Amino acid sequence: MARPVVLVGCGRLGSAIAEGWLASGAVAAADLIILNPSVKPVMDAARAAGARINPPVDSLKDARAIVLAVKPAKWREASAPLVGVLADDAVIVSVMAAVRGGALSSVFGDRIIGRVMPTTGVARAQGLATVWADSAAGREAAHALFIPVAETVDLAEEGLMDVATAVVGAGPAYFYAFTQALAQAGQAAGLDPEAAQQLARATLKSAAGGLPDEMSLSDAVARVASPGGVTQAGLAVLADNGLTATVTDAIRAATDRSIELSRDVPA
CATH class of the missing domain: 1.10.3730.10 (ProC C-terminal domain-like)
Known part of the structure:
Protein backbone atom coordinates (compact mmCIF):
# COMPACT_ATOMS: atom_id res chain seq x y z
CA MET A 1 0.00 0.00 0.00
CA ALA A 2 1.31 3.44 -0.93
CA ARG A 3 1.53 6.25 1.57
CA PRO A 4 -1.95 7.78 1.80
CA VAL A 5 -3.27 11.07 0.52
CA VAL A 6 -5.49 12.94 2.98
CA LEU A 7 -8.34 15.11 1.71
CA VAL A 8 -9.40 17.57 4.40
CA GLY A 9 -12.84 18.93 3.56
CA CYS A 10 -15.43 17.36 1.29
CA GLY A 11 -17.69 20.21 0.23
CA ARG A 12 -18.46 20.88 -3.42
CA LEU A 13 -14.84 21.19 -4.54
CA GLY A 14 -13.51 18.51 -2.20
CA SER A 15 -16.18 16.09 -3.40
CA ALA A 16 -15.29 16.84 -7.03
CA ILE A 17 -11.62 16.17 -6.31
CA ALA A 18 -12.40 12.87 -4.58
CA GLU A 19 -14.67 11.79 -7.45
CA GLY A 20 -11.99 12.58 -10.00
CA TRP A 21 -9.25 10.77 -8.12
CA LEU A 22 -11.33 7.64 -7.68
CA ALA A 23 -12.62 7.59 -11.26
CA SER A 24 -9.22 8.26 -12.83
CA GLY A 25 -7.17 6.15 -10.46
CA ALA A 26 -4.97 9.14 -9.65
CA VAL A 27 -5.35 8.15 -6.00
CA ALA A 28 -6.39 4.58 -5.28
CA ALA A 29 -9.29 4.25 -2.86
CA ALA A 30 -7.11 2.20 -0.51
CA ASP A 31 -4.65 5.11 -0.38
CA LEU A 32 -7.26 7.80 0.30
CA ILE A 33 -8.28 9.26 3.65
CA ILE A 34 -11.13 11.78 3.77
CA LEU A 35 -11.77 14.02 6.76
CA ASN A 36 -15.06 15.90 6.95
CA PRO A 37 -17.49 16.55 9.83
CA SER A 38 -20.53 15.31 7.91
CA VAL A 39 -20.67 12.37 5.53
CA LYS A 40 -21.17 13.30 1.87
CA PRO A 41 -22.32 10.92 -0.88
CA VAL A 42 -18.84 10.68 -2.39
CA MET A 43 -17.51 9.66 1.01
CA ASP A 44 -19.88 6.70 1.14
CA ALA A 45 -18.77 5.67 -2.35
CA ALA A 46 -15.12 6.09 -1.38
CA ARG A 47 -15.60 4.02 1.77
CA ALA A 48 -17.24 1.24 -0.24
CA ALA A 49 -14.23 1.26 -2.56
CA GLY A 50 -11.78 0.99 0.33
CA ALA A 51 -11.03 4.55 1.45
CA ARG A 52 -10.80 5.48 5.10
CA ILE A 53 -13.32 8.05 6.32
CA ASN A 54 -12.61 10.13 9.44
CA PRO A 55 -10.15 7.64 10.97
CA PRO A 56 -8.22 8.40 14.19
CA VAL A 57 -5.77 11.24 13.67
CA ASP A 58 -2.75 9.01 14.22
CA SER A 59 -3.69 7.28 10.96
CA LEU A 60 -2.27 10.32 9.20
CA LYS A 61 1.31 9.83 10.36
CA ASP A 62 2.39 8.18 7.11
CA ALA A 63 0.51 10.54 4.78
CA ARG A 64 2.49 11.71 1.77
CA ALA A 65 0.20 14.62 0.97
CA ILE A 66 -2.49 16.65 2.70
CA VAL A 67 -4.97 18.43 0.44
CA LEU A 68 -6.76 21.24 2.27
CA ALA A 69 -10.21 21.84 0.78
CA VAL A 70 -12.01 23.48 3.69
CA LYS A 71 -13.55 26.94 3.78
CA PRO A 72 -10.76 29.51 4.16
CA ALA A 73 -12.19 30.85 7.42
CA LYS A 74 -11.95 27.35 8.95
CA TRP A 75 -8.52 26.28 7.73
CA ARG A 76 -6.57 26.87 10.95
CA GLU A 77 -9.17 25.03 13.00
CA ALA A 78 -9.10 22.11 10.56
CA SER A 79 -5.30 22.05 10.41
CA ALA A 80 -4.54 22.21 14.13
CA PRO A 81 -5.10 18.49 14.90
CA LEU A 82 -2.95 17.42 11.96
CA VAL A 83 0.29 19.28 12.54
CA GLY A 84 1.61 17.17 15.39
CA VAL A 85 1.14 13.81 13.65
CA LEU A 86 2.23 14.49 10.08
CA ALA A 87 5.61 13.32 8.83
CA ASP A 88 8.13 16.05 8.15
CA ASP A 89 8.14 15.17 4.44
CA ALA A 90 4.35 15.36 4.03
CA VAL A 91 3.45 17.85 1.31
CA ILE A 92 0.72 20.40 2.04
CA VAL A 93 -1.44 21.22 -1.00
CA SER A 94 -4.11 23.89 -0.58
CA VAL A 95 -7.05 24.30 -2.95
CA MET A 96 -8.42 27.14 -0.83
CA ALA A 97 -8.70 30.62 -2.25
CA ALA A 98 -7.16 33.51 -0.34
CA VAL A 99 -4.91 31.49 2.01
CA ARG A 100 -1.31 32.42 1.27
CA GLY A 101 1.66 30.09 1.33
CA GLY A 102 3.25 32.05 4.14
CA ALA A 103 0.20 31.50 6.33
CA LEU A 104 0.29 27.77 5.58
CA SER A 105 3.98 27.63 6.49
CA SER A 106 3.30 29.41 9.77
CA VAL A 107 1.18 26.41 10.77
CA PHE A 108 2.88 23.51 8.97
CA GLY A 109 6.46 24.66 9.48
CA ASP A 110 9.11 23.66 6.97
CA ARG A 111 6.92 21.19 5.11
CA ILE A 112 6.67 21.66 1.36
CA ILE A 113 3.75 23.87 0.33
CA GLY A 114 1.76 23.99 -2.90
CA ARG A 115 -1.38 25.83 -3.94
CA VAL A 116 -3.80 24.70 -6.62
CA MET A 117 -6.90 26.44 -7.95
CA PRO A 118 -8.96 23.73 -9.69
CA THR A 119 -12.39 23.81 -11.28
CA THR A 120 -15.06 21.29 -10.34
CA GLY A 121 -14.57 19.69 -13.76
CA VAL A 122 -11.92 17.59 -12.00
CA ALA A 123 -14.81 15.29 -11.02
CA ARG A 124 -14.98 14.19 -14.69
CA ALA A 125 -11.22 14.44 -15.31
CA GLN A 126 -12.01 17.54 -17.39
CA GLY A 127 -10.89 20.20 -14.97
CA LEU A 128 -8.49 23.10 -15.21
CA ALA A 129 -6.06 23.83 -12.40
CA THR A 130 -3.52 26.57 -11.82
CA VAL A 131 -0.53 25.57 -9.72
CA TRP A 132 1.94 27.52 -7.60
CA ALA A 133 4.47 25.96 -5.25
CA ASP A 134 7.38 27.16 -3.16
CA SER A 135 9.66 24.47 -4.60
CA ALA A 136 10.01 22.01 -7.46
CA ALA A 137 9.02 19.22 -5.09
CA GLY A 138 5.80 21.01 -4.21
CA ARG A 139 5.00 21.53 -7.88
CA GLU A 140 5.68 17.87 -8.64
CA ALA A 141 3.39 16.77 -5.81
CA ALA A 142 0.61 19.05 -7.05
CA HIS A 143 1.07 17.78 -10.60
CA ALA A 144 0.88 14.15 -9.47
CA LEU A 145 -2.47 14.81 -7.80
CA PHE A 146 -4.08 17.02 -10.43
CA ILE A 147 -2.65 16.28 -13.89
CA PRO A 148 -4.75 13.07 -14.08
CA VAL A 149 -7.95 15.10 -13.58
CA ALA A 150 -7.16 18.55 -14.99
CA GLU A 151 -5.20 20.56 -17.49
CA THR A 152 -2.63 22.27 -15.29
CA VAL A 153 -1.01 25.67 -15.71
CA ASP A 154 1.98 26.61 -13.55
CA LEU A 155 2.25 30.14 -12.17
CA ALA A 156 5.62 31.76 -11.53
CA GLU A 157 4.41 33.97 -8.68
CA GLU A 158 1.96 33.29 -5.88
CA GLY A 159 0.37 36.70 -6.35
CA LEU A 160 -0.93 35.54 -9.72
CA MET A 161 -3.20 33.08 -7.91
CA ASP A 162 -5.62 35.97 -7.35
CA VAL A 163 -5.81 36.59 -11.09
CA ALA A 164 -6.09 32.86 -11.71
CA THR A 165 -8.97 32.71 -9.24
CA ALA A 166 -10.72 35.45 -11.21
CA VAL A 167 -10.17 33.67 -14.53
CA VAL A 168 -10.37 29.98 -13.63
CA GLY A 169 -12.48 29.97 -10.49
CA ALA A 170 -15.00 32.56 -11.66
Missing part, protein backbone atom coordinates in the same frame (compact mmCIF):
# COMPACT_ATOMS: atom_id res chain seq x y z
CA GLY A 171 -14.63 32.07 -15.41
CA PRO A 172 -17.16 29.24 -15.76
CA ALA A 173 -19.84 31.50 -14.27
CA TYR A 174 -19.03 34.14 -16.90
CA PHE A 175 -19.49 31.60 -19.69
CA TYR A 176 -22.76 30.43 -18.14
CA ALA A 177 -23.94 34.02 -17.78
CA PHE A 178 -23.18 34.69 -21.45
CA THR A 179 -24.97 31.48 -22.40
CA GLN A 180 -27.97 32.61 -20.36
CA ALA A 181 -27.91 35.97 -22.16
CA LEU A 182 -27.69 34.13 -25.49
CA ALA A 183 -30.78 32.11 -24.60
CA GLN A 184 -32.66 35.21 -23.48
CA ALA A 185 -31.73 37.00 -26.70
CA GLY A 186 -32.92 34.05 -28.75
CA GLN A 187 -36.19 34.04 -26.87
CA ALA A 188 -36.59 37.79 -27.39
CA ALA A 189 -36.09 37.21 -31.12
CA GLY A 190 -38.92 34.68 -31.24
CA LEU A 191 -37.68 31.29 -30.07
CA ASP A 192 -39.74 29.57 -27.42
CA PRO A 193 -37.99 29.42 -24.00
CA GLU A 194 -37.19 25.71 -24.15
CA ALA A 195 -35.71 25.89 -27.63
CA ALA A 196 -33.69 28.99 -26.74
CA GLN A 197 -32.23 27.27 -23.66
CA GLN A 198 -31.47 24.08 -25.56
CA LEU A 199 -29.76 25.88 -28.42
CA ALA A 200 -27.70 28.12 -26.15
CA ARG A 201 -26.50 25.22 -23.99
CA ALA A 202 -25.68 23.09 -27.01
CA THR A 203 -23.77 25.99 -28.55
CA LEU A 204 -21.61 26.33 -25.43
CA LYS A 205 -20.77 22.61 -25.49
CA SER A 206 -20.08 22.67 -29.21
CA ALA A 207 -17.81 25.69 -28.95
CA ALA A 208 -15.79 24.11 -26.13
CA GLY A 209 -15.43 20.85 -28.02
CA GLY A 210 -14.40 22.56 -31.23
CA LEU A 211 -11.35 24.41 -29.91
CA PRO A 212 -8.17 22.40 -30.60
CA ASP A 213 -5.30 23.07 -28.21
CA GLU A 214 -3.03 24.19 -31.04
CA MET A 215 -5.50 26.76 -32.41
CA SER A 216 -5.25 30.37 -31.28
CA LEU A 217 -8.40 32.03 -29.99
CA SER A 218 -8.29 34.66 -32.73
CA ASP A 219 -8.09 31.91 -35.35
CA ALA A 220 -11.02 30.12 -33.70
CA VAL A 221 -13.12 33.28 -33.99
CA ALA A 222 -12.06 33.83 -37.60
CA ARG A 223 -12.93 30.24 -38.51
CA VAL A 224 -16.56 30.87 -37.55
CA ALA A 225 -16.88 34.50 -38.61
CA SER A 226 -16.81 34.90 -42.39
CA PRO A 227 -16.12 38.49 -43.53
CA GLY A 228 -19.40 40.29 -44.09
CA GLY A 229 -21.39 37.36 -42.75
CA VAL A 230 -23.95 36.79 -40.00
CA THR A 231 -21.43 36.06 -37.23
CA GLN A 232 -19.30 39.09 -38.10
CA ALA A 233 -22.37 41.34 -37.81
CA GLY A 234 -23.00 40.11 -34.28
CA LEU A 235 -19.33 40.34 -33.28
CA ALA A 236 -19.25 43.95 -34.43
CA VAL A 237 -22.09 44.79 -32.04
CA LEU A 238 -20.29 43.04 -29.16
CA ALA A 239 -17.11 44.99 -29.94
CA ASP A 240 -18.96 48.30 -30.23
CA ASN A 241 -20.54 47.68 -26.84
CA GLY A 242 -17.18 47.07 -25.18
CA LEU A 243 -17.05 43.29 -24.73
CA THR A 244 -13.30 43.17 -24.06
CA ALA A 245 -13.39 46.16 -21.72
CA THR A 246 -16.33 44.69 -19.80
CA VAL A 247 -14.60 41.34 -19.34
CA THR A 248 -11.39 43.13 -18.31
CA ASP A 249 -13.33 45.05 -15.66
CA ALA A 250 -14.94 41.82 -14.44
CA ILE A 251 -11.56 40.10 -14.05
CA ARG A 252 -10.15 43.14 -12.26
CA ALA A 253 -13.10 43.26 -9.86
CA ALA A 254 -12.85 39.54 -9.12
CA THR A 255 -9.08 39.80 -8.60
CA ASP A 256 -9.51 42.71 -6.21
CA ARG A 257 -12.15 40.77 -4.31
CA SER A 258 -9.84 37.78 -4.01
CA ILE A 259 -7.16 40.03 -2.53
CA GLU A 260 -9.69 41.56 -0.13
CA LEU A 261 -10.84 38.13 1.01
CA SER A 262 -7.26 37.08 1.69
CA ARG A 263 -6.99 39.94 4.16
CA ASP A 264 -10.08 38.67 5.98
CA VAL A 265 -8.82 35.09 6.27
CA PRO A 266 -7.05 34.24 9.55
CA ALA A 267 -3.35 34.76 8.84
